[in-house]
Amino acid sequence: MTPRGRTNQLLYQAELLLACEAGDDEHAVARRMAVEEGALGLAEQALNAALRELTEHAALKRHDWRELLEGQGEGVAELRRLRVLRDDPESWLARLCQRLHALHGVEGAARREASDSLIVAVDRLSLGDELRWCLRAFKDELAALRETSVEW
Template identity: 60%
Template sequence: MTPRSRTNQLLYQAELLLQVPAGDDEHAEVRRMAAEEGALALAELALQSLLREVTEHARLPGHDWRELLGREGAGIAELQRLRDLAAREGSWLHWLVARLEALHGDDGAARRRGAAAGLIAVGGSGELGSGLDDCLRQAKVEIAALRETCQEW
């Protein structure tokens, strides 16, 4: 499978996971949270696959998104474009990177609906699934543009 095919496959799988009904039993909330975090993990794999795809010509030793999108990442035009996007508040990549950091943290990225009594609700902590669905749609547009740029070279 090519990096392009793998990126497409992972994005599709993440979208499918977001569509799985949580049900209406006592495990529905946890099932929804698991599907959302699973889809987010697939989105992380898709991001790494995309980075491998757009840097194929550079033969980089690694494709970890933290390194490539960091300040010390390789000086490749496509990576700089993605770095700028990740730094721009409100962009799909900025949103995704923040959720990926949360996913790797102790609290995870998914949240229960509504705030429990005595807990302070965190602003902007809406349902992960709807935000991720929107993020994936925007990512596909950006990926198409990146692929077009790569083909020009």
């Protein structure tokens, strides 16, 4: 499989997981949380695969998103572009990185839904909806990044 194919495969698998219905039995909340965190884990793998794919020409030794996006060492144009996105709190990448940090934390990223008796902010997306938005934006950005990467 090519690096591009692996990136596409992981993004597709994350989207497939998010399309799964949680059901309405006693395990529905746990199932939804498992699907969300599973999709988030696949999104992390896709981000690492995309970084490997986009920086092939730079022959980097490591492709972990934390090292490449949170550091400032590598001067690859695609990394600089992604770092700008990461620093914009409203961007898909900033939100994805925030969720990935939570995924690796003790609390995890998925949350139980608030009960009907609590007031919930209208603009607050569920993790699943937020991930769907992030994955769509990721794929859009990836297409543009691939174009600049091919030039190398």
